[in-house]
Amino acid sequence: MSDSASGSVDKSVQVKLVLLGEAAVGKSSVVLRFVSNEFQANKEPTIGAAFLTQKCRLEDRVLRYEIWDTAGQERFHSLAPMYYRNAQAAVVVYDVTKATSLEKAKSWVKELQRQANPNIVIALAGNKIDLVQPSVSSPGALSSSESEDEADDATATPGETPNFSGEEPESLRQVPREEAQAYATEAGLLFFETSAKTGEGVVDIFTEIAKKIPIEHILAATRGTARSGTGGRGTGQESGVNLEETVSNSKDGCNC
Amino acid sequence: MSTISTALRNFKEPTKEQLTQIFFSLPSVGSLDGTAKTSAQEVEKMDINAVLSLGVQGVEESYAGKLHIMSPYLAFTSLDRKSVRFTIPLSTIRRVERLNARAGIYALSLSTWHGQKIIVQLTSLRPTADLFCSLLRDALKIELQRGQMKLVKGFVKTCYSEALVSTTSTVADNEREDGSLISEEKADAAPRESTYHGGLGLRFKFPGDPKKLREASKIKLWTIYLREHGRNLTLLRYPQCTRLVQVGLPNRLRGEMWEVLSGSMYLRYSNPGFYEKLLDDNKGRTSTSTEDIEKDLHRSLPEYAGYQSEDGINALRRVLQAYSFKNPELGYCQAMNILAAAILIYMSEEQAFWLLEVLCDRLLPGYYAPSMHGTLLDQRVFESLVQRTLPIIHDHFQVVDVQLSVASLPWFLSLYINSMPMIFAFRIVDCFFCMGPKVLFQVGLMLGSPQAILKINGEKLLQIQDDGGFLNLMRDYFASLGDSAHPDSSDPRARAITKFQELLLVSFREFSVITDDMILSERRRFRSEIIHSIESFAKRSAIRNLKTLGRFSKDQAGLIYDALYKSMCIIPPPAATAPAPVLFNTNDGNEEKPETRIELRTFQYFLSEIATWARNEKIVMNGFQQRVDREIAEHEFIDRLFFFWDTSCRGALSFQDLVSGLDGVMFNDLMENIEWFFNMHDKNKDGFLTKDEVLTLSESFLFIFRYEVGDAYLGAVSRFMTNAFEYGDTLLPQSESENSNDGETSPRPQIESNQPYLNLATFRMVVLADEILESFFEADLSASFRLEPVPEMELPVSNSGLLGNLWSTIATDSNKKIFNTFTDEIGKTIGKHQVIHRPSIGRYTKLEEPKARESLLTPSMRKSPSKASLTGTSSTTTLVTSSSSSLAVDVKAEPAKALPTIPDSASFAPMVHAVNASLMERTPFAIDDAKDDEDESDDEFDDPDNDDQVMDEVDAFLEAHDSGLTDADKEVANDLLHAEPVK
Numbered sequence A: 001m002s003d004s005a006s007g008s009v010d011k012s013v014q015v016k017l018v019l020l021g022e023a024a025v026g027k028s029s030v031v032l033r034f035v036s037n038e039f040q041a042n043k044e045p046t047i048g049a050a051f052l053t054q055k056c057r058l059e060d061r062v063l064r065y066e067i068w069d070t071a072g073q074e075r076f077h078s079l080a081p082m083y084y085r086n087a088q089a090a091v092v093v094y095d096v097t098k099a100t101s102l103e104k105a106k107s108w109v110k111e112l113q114r115q116a117n118p119n120i121v122i123a124l125a126g127n128k129i130d131l132v133q134p135s136v137s138s139p140g141a142l143s144s145s146e147s148e149d150e151a152d153d154a155t156a157t158p159g160e161t162p163n164f165s166g167e168e169p170e171s172l173r174q175v176p177r178e179e180a181q182a183y184a185t186e187a188g189l190l191f192f193e194t195s196a197k198t199g200e201g202v203v204d205i206f207t208e209i210a211k212k213i214p215i216e217h218i219l220a221a222t223r224g225t226a227r228s229g230t231g232g233r234g235t236g237q238e239s240g241v242n243l244e245e246t247v248s249n250s251k252d253g254c255n256c
Numbered sequence B: 001m002s003t004i005s006t007a008l009r010n011f012k013e014p015t016k017e018q019l020t021q022i023f024f025s026l027p028s029v030g031s032l033d034g035t036a037k038t039s040a041q042e043v044e045k046m047d048i049n050a051v052l053s054l055g056v057q058g059v060e061e062s063y064a065g066k067l068h069i070m071s072p073y074l075a076f077t078s079l080d081r082k083s084v085r086f087t088i089p090l091s092t093i094r095r096v097e098r099l100n101a102r103a104g105i106y107a108l109s110l111s112t113w114h115g116q117k118i119i120v121q122l123t124s125l126r127p128t129a130d131l132f133c134s135l136l137r138d139a140l141k142i143e144l145q146r147g148q149m150k151l152v153k154g155f156v157k158t159c160y161s162e163a164l165v166s167t168t169s170t171v172a173d174n175e176r177e178d179g180s181l182i183s184e185e186k187a188d189a190a191p192r193e194s195t196y197h198g199g200l201g202l203r204f205k206f207p208g209d210p211k212k213l214r215e216a217s218k219i220k221l222w223t224i225y226l227r228e229h230g231r232n233l234t235l236l237r238y239p240q241c242t243r244l245v246q247v248g249l250p251n252r253l254r255g256e257m258w259e260v261l262s263g264s265m266y267l268r269y270s271n272p273g274f275y276e277k278l279l280d281d282n283k284g285r286t287s288t289s290t291e292d293i294e295k296d297l298h299r300s301l302p303e304y305a306g307y308q309s310e311d312g313i314n315a316l317r318r319v320l321q322a323y324s325f326k327n328p329e330l331g332y333c334q335a336m337n338i339l340a341a342a343i344l345i346y347m348s349e350e351q352a353f354w355l356l357e358v359l360c361d362r363l364l365p366g367y368y369a370p371s372m373h374g375t376l377l378d379q380r381v382f383e384s385l386v387q388r389t390l391p392i393i394h395d396h397f398q399v400v401d402v403q404l405s406v407a408s409l410p411w412f413l414s415l416y417i418n419s420m421p422m423i424f425a426f427r428i429v430d431c432f433f434c435m436g437p438k439v440l441f442q443v444g445l446m447l448g449s450p451q452a453i454l455k456i457n458g459e460k461l462l463q464i465q466d467d468g469g470f471l472n473l474m475r476d477y478f479a480s481l482g483d484s485a486h487p488d489s490s491d492p493r494a495r496a497i498t499k500f501q502e503l504l505l506v507s508f509r510e511f512s513v514i515t516d517d518m519i520l521s522e523r524r525r526f527r528s529e530i531i532h533s534i535e536s537f538a539k540r541s542a543i544r545n546l547k548t549l550g551r552f553s554k555d556q557a558g559l560i561y562d563a564l565y566k567s568m569c570i571i572p573p574p575a576a577t578a579p580a581p582v583l584f585n586t587n588d589g590n591e592e593k594p595e596t597r598i599e600l601r602t603f604q605y606f607l608s609e610i611a612t613w614a615r616n617e618k619i620v621m622n623g624f625q626q627r628v629d630r631e632i633a634e635h636e637f638i639d640r641l642f643f644f645w646d647t648s649c650r651g652a653l654s655f656q657d658l659v660s661g662l663d664g665v666m667f668n669d670l671m672e673n674i675e676w677f678f679n680m681h682d683k684n685k686d687g688f689l690t691k692d693e694v695l696t697l698s699e700s701f702l703f704i705f706r707y708e709v710g711d712a713y714l715g716a717v718s719r720f721m722t723n724a725f726e727y728g729d730t731l732l733p734q735s736e737s738e739n740s741n742d743g744e745t746s747p748r749p750q751i752e753s754n755q756p757y758l759n760l761a762t763f764r765m766v767v768l769a770d771e772i773l774e775s776f777f778e779a780d781l782s783a784s785f786r787l788e789p790v791p792e793m794e795l796p797v798s799n800s801g802l803l804g805n806l807w808s809t810i811a812t813d814s815n816k817k818i819f820n821t822f823t824d825e826i827g828k829t830i831g832k833h834q835v836i837h838r839p840s841i842g843r844y845t846k847l848e849e850p851k852a853r854e855s856l857l858t859p860s861m862r863k864s865p866s867k868a869s870l871t872g873t874s875s876t877t878t879l880v881t882s883s884s885s886s887l888a889v890d891v892k893a894e895p896a897k898a899l900p901t902i903p904d905s906a907s908f909a910p911m912v913h914a915v916n917a918s919l920m921e922r923t924p925f926a927i928d929d930a931k932d933d934e935d936e937s938d939d940e941f942d943d944p945d946n947d948d949q950v951m952d953e954v955d956a957f958l959e960a961h962d963s964g965l966t967d968a969d970k971e972v973a974n975d976l977l978h979a980e981p982v983k
């Protein structure tokens, strides 16, 4: 694992990214989805912070995300600066089924804009949209995710805003898309609605961030070719589309 | 939205006595209100030199040490603090006999519930020994009366060790013991196995493979140990015990041993039924904590079968909730779920509850508090220990700007449970309970140890360029703990050694220099640094979280915050003492985050920091010193302001309310100020003051002007009143102008006294008619609010250790008060005592003749009204209700003669500071000489455990320990083993 130290991959640009947001909104799940394309129904709360990496190919360039996934509970707040210092990007996550989580997200944005690196690229992500989408497939099966891993998460995530089968999904929504979108525009943030469970929207966050990052700054010297996002969402060293292969670094989401 | 906590200010360094209690894992006195201990029945404490030997055949070692009686416990430790120690409840002592031995030897034989015979020879002087014995006798008597003795039997049955020992025990073993008591209990104690407490593991299996864990042989060894050296409440801890713990506790016994080693068993023992009752009493109660707990229930060791079942989840919920009810201020912190889930595998809910209490309270102090100060502090300590013991690593990390705590913080917070495979983490936890918090540091330090990990990882550690690389390396290492440490070795025994075993071995051997004592003193060293950084972080975020700063700059808002913070320290808002703020706005609504609000009393203090008229300042000169005594003023006007600013009508003000309130007055111009003042007195906000309100308003004037020198302001107020009523009357179309006849203001309450009377325009006119009032509203009012830097408050702890402690007790406020009173007295006797009130405004000193400005109605009163006549005007005029005893609140009399040159109030401050500073700098009395001695005796803690024996086989036995005894002493001790009781 020694290669994890420093610039072993010479071509790649390292981007430090931090995830912030209220407890249990799904920060770790979003990262896990991005890094290893998995979903775990019962993810242990993050203590302090967890660290993961993932590469992301954008055009001719490879970004190496160094992701700091932080703890959400309020009392861990004072530790956050330790993690967002020097971050070039931040994903602030809220839970679309929980209005207060957007408030918390806003206060994170405010803090980042005042305290963090001034060029930081911030994305706002409303997670858990799977809970508020009318089940795509009419057959009554609830929350029929494409069950990418073990089958045990096919049912509602326990301990979380429960997705009762009888419930009309849209009624669980507490944060209208428009409201969050309007806020994001006003505050100059990228905006996405995501589901770590189904994977929807997750990769987009990171590719859009990649496009917006002033890589030239980071790269400073190296080639300063122009970039235009032709949906370079792929990250694999060679395949342009899929994320799975790139877990080459074998950092799968174990808390450390 | 923010909470402001002054909790950190209340920290007190543990006293020596508390340290002793901590060493013996005793519950801190008064930590539980539920206990039967009444305060009247002062806990007796005494320690005495003693030599301990055991009435066990074959074990003939004796140890010199100290015997402590800390009712209701008896405790002993050998001088080296590790050869032997015990803490046993007095109620388990069934017989005490004075032994008949050689002349001049004073020895006692104590028989415990479990039939051990502990022989202690009291080596202090005879009278001391006598005193000790009589204390012991009394304490035992009390236990008997409390009925504690009867509880032992039932309690002991809840312990697995009893089942363990009894199943394999032969009757003969116990028959040797005399106690009629014992034999009769044993009859039914033995067979009932199912009564002992146990954890989820009994149902859902314990993690790990019992074969690999060598459960059977561990159980065997423990059975022998427990039978010989006592168990549960009466366990005697010899190095063998520590060693057995270091090779890993057997699963079934683990929970109970954690209880014993951590001392949580004493809490469970002395608080029967507490846990159940706590849950009952709080049934259905919700709080932010319960909400947070709910989120994490399914996220606690989810891979363990027990937590995939409702029973497991419910147990976890109950334990966490119970703790949050017990300690609402701490409530619930993520990571506690992991601890609780882990310990519940090995112990019952009740056991886990008490262990959690000990963890959060004593073993990991402040780790889970809302500010997490304990965590931050220990991270700082850890960093400093790395710097000390592994300078190369530390320097390298500095260079590449890697923060250690990004990795180490979760280790400490979750006792490594979250970071390495569970079976290994639990072994660290075993050692942690047995050997104390230093274990966390030792294990953490081994990460960079040149001898161990560095040999494997060291090169890599030095290649690390950033935080992430560091974390990855650590994670990989942790994941490989089960691998062989020497895979290439030809010796199968060496190959069998796992990296984990090596880790433990190395951490205890290499870092035996890390002692509890060192950690304590490092904590002391960094505490104020941490507190300051937490507080300044809190301050920054409070300011950032303000919805509006108004016209204030951030720095000014900071000054307001400082004043608020100080007032909260002095007069804590009641919320902090009663149910914690966390529990407040909980109506199922996460709508509102808890927010700190202050009540009127705190507000009064706050205002006195900011508004010159909200305090009574006496300048005292007594020939020795000049100082300013400041008191909070109380007046209806201040209350009025409080409610005026309480725009959301909660009876309490938030930081935001204060900022907005001050913003509403501090930037005002003349007209705005007049309006502000008017509105403040217009209670129903109808745009009119009633007559009563005009009076109140005048009183407010009088209050604000109460310390002005000369009659000028008094005159202005009286003119104001006259004019207000005359003008008001004439402007009222249908007013019966009956009270304007005699020219004397006689606002006897009329029928309309509470009806609309004076509108803003009229009020403004009356004010502008008077130069003094005009100037007051023009500038003085706004300027009377001053945002000045609050002098650094002294932290309760100072980093100079014991000396600091002493110093802060000397320099307490009350001592300063004594000093002041003292010098005042002298000053009085030598006729140099002078007291002057400092004016709040201090602009006009001479009585101003009303310069008939514009066309006001005839000033009917031109001479200054006597005080009497003023008070006559309204029954409620209480000028100052402060307790300034010696001084009459006589506005005119004092100042003129007292101080010809009243310094401009601004220039006072430095002088006051100088006075205070010189007071602070007085050399403390001779007490600090005592300091060094104290320190030295603490060093006895130092026990460089020779834990390198871990790797020895489990059955490695005691080597000869330095018992600190001469041969002659040993002989005596041996004699005692065979001595007969007196009489």
Ligand SMILES: Nc1nc2c(ncn2[C@@H]2O[C@H](COP(=O)(O)OP(=O)(O)OP(=O)(O)O)[C@@H](O)[C@H]2O)c(=O)[nH]1
Pocket (backbone or CB within 6 Å): A021, A022, A023, A024, A025, A026, A027, A028, A029, A030, A040, A041, A042, A043, A044, A045, A046, A047, A070, A071, A072, A073, A127, A128, A129, A130, A131, A157, A158, A159, A160, A194, A195, A196, A197, A198, B334
């Ligand atoms: N239905 C659904 N559940 C989700 C989604 N994302 C996360 N969850 C669930 O929400 C819970 C919390 O997810 P985490 O990823 O641990 O949340 P977190 O924000 O990292 O929480 P902290 O580490 O405590 O701050 C878990 O039980 C997840 O399974 C999602 O997109 N849809």
Ligand SMILES: [Mg+2]
Pocket (backbone or CB within 6 Å): A027, A028, A029, A044, A045, A046, A069, A070, A071, A072
């Ligand atoms: Mg997380």
